[in-house]
Amino acid sequence: MNIGSHYKLNVFLRWTRKNIYWLFALSFVPTFLYQVLDWKWLAIPWVPITLVGTAAAFIAGFKNTLTYNRMWEARTIWGGIVNSSRTFAIMVRDMIQITDTAEAKTVHREMINRHIAWLTSLRFQLRESRNWENVKTKSYNHEFRVHYKVSEWESDLSEELKPYLTEQERTAVLAKKNRATQLIALQSAQLKALHDKQQLDTLYHIELQHLLRDFYDSQGKSERIKNFPYPRQFASINLFFIRLLVLLLPFGMLGECAKLGTYGAWLTIPFSMIVGWIFTSLEQVGESTENPFEGGPNDIPITSMSRTIEIDLLEILGETDLPPAIAAENDILM
Template identity: 60%
Template sequence: MNSGRIYKLQHFIPWTRKKIYYLIVISAIPTILYYFFELKWLAIPWVPVALVGTATAFIAGFRNTQTYNRLWEARQIWGAIVNNSRTWGILVKDMVRDTEVGAEKSLHRDLIYRHFAWLTALRFQLRESRGWENVKTKSYNREYLNYYKVPEWEGSLAEELQNYVTADELEYILKKKNKAAQILALQSARLRDLNQQGKINDLNYVEMQALLKELYDQQGKNERIKNFPYPRQFASINVMFVYLLSIVLPLGFLSEFAKISANCVWFTIPISVIVGWVFFTLEQVGESSENPFEGSANDVPITSMSRAIEIDLRDMLGEENLPEPLVANTNNILM
């Protein structure tokens, strides 16, 4: 997530420079042919250009709206995870009882730290790459990775989980495919044992199991967004329309500028580049927003949100030397 006021033009221009080069070439060719070789038939009326432009603007606006909705839904899901995590901390502290104070604190720590393990496994799963994601496959996105680091790509899940679960649980979890789901299953089994031992009464046991169900539901919503891409037919037609518009734009501008004077046709190149750049940038912005967990600079900051949850819950446990909250780097990117 970019936590700055705006993206600066010095970031946007390099990010879209290949499209700018393409637009310069695609607009210069017909202009040169028109001016030097007098191929007047290249100039077309503005009406078909306007029709293509209208269709392109409509489909680009539709895509950006839908990709923003995916991003915002992901943020809402993680907002619910933050709230339910705090609720989990309160329920553990107030509903899990033991006659020995030291043993009670150990139980609280066990249940809350296992929740940290779930958060860790979930964010590692969400930051795994999928074939339709763009951050590693598109050259302009790969270049932008120089501005920030993705913690889940730099670190090891096993190393992080060992801070929260026992060695036996760690060995069990690492053998599973959906590690986050299995951690919640371990949490449920632990609650059952505590209920049978009389350390959680039946009413509180039902309440805590209901909260685990909520966490399963939120994990499933994350997985739905992660594993179901923005429909490829809409993404494809958007790219096709933008490229079609970039081709017909200079032909339409030739017709319009030729009405002023012969030399004015050279304005076709800069104006076509500017207008085409707007549409290509809209297309790239939509593309960079459609997968909110892929590891891009526009991701939902699940790493920093997980750290904030850990700080809150460890504070509930009365621990000192709490970890520092994650902050945006020098390029205002917060992961």
């Protein structure tokens, strides 16, 4: 997530520069043929281009609205995880009725550590790559990765879980496919054991189980966004319509620009590039927004949010040895 006031123009132009190169070539060739070789028949009326442009503008706006909605839903889900995690911590601290203070602190810390392990496993799962994601496959996104790091790609989950789980639990969890799911199941098993020992009141047990259900719900919603892409049919027609528009633009502008004088036709090149760049940039921005957990610079900052939750939960337990907050790198917070 970019936390600056905006992307700088030079950064944005560098990110979209390959489109600019293609737009120059697509506008230069017909202009050269029209002006130098006198192929005046290349100029076409504006009507068909206007119709294609209207369709392209509509579908580009449609895509960008829906991809923004996907991103905002992901942010809402993780905002819910933050709130529920804080509630879980105070309920674990205050509602588990163990008379021995040392034992109580041990149980509290076990459950909080296991919850942090759940956050860690979930963010690792959400950062896994999918075929339809763009951050690793598109060259312009790959180049932009010099500006930030994705910690889940540079560290090992097994090592990350060591501070939070016993060796037995860590081995059992890592043997499963969906590690986050198993960690919530372990939480439920410990709550049941505490209830059976009469160290957790039935009403409090039910309330804590409701929170576990909320965590499963948030995990499922995150997995839905991760595993179900923006519909490929809409992504495809958006790409096709915009490419068709930028291909036709120079041919429509030739006749109009030629009216400006002897060399007016050459203005087709900059005008076509400007209009084409607007549409191709809309497509590229929408594409970079559609997968909010893929590890791109516009992702939901789940690494930073997980660390914020960890700090809050440890402070609720009275801990003072806290990990540092995640810092932004080049205004990008992951």
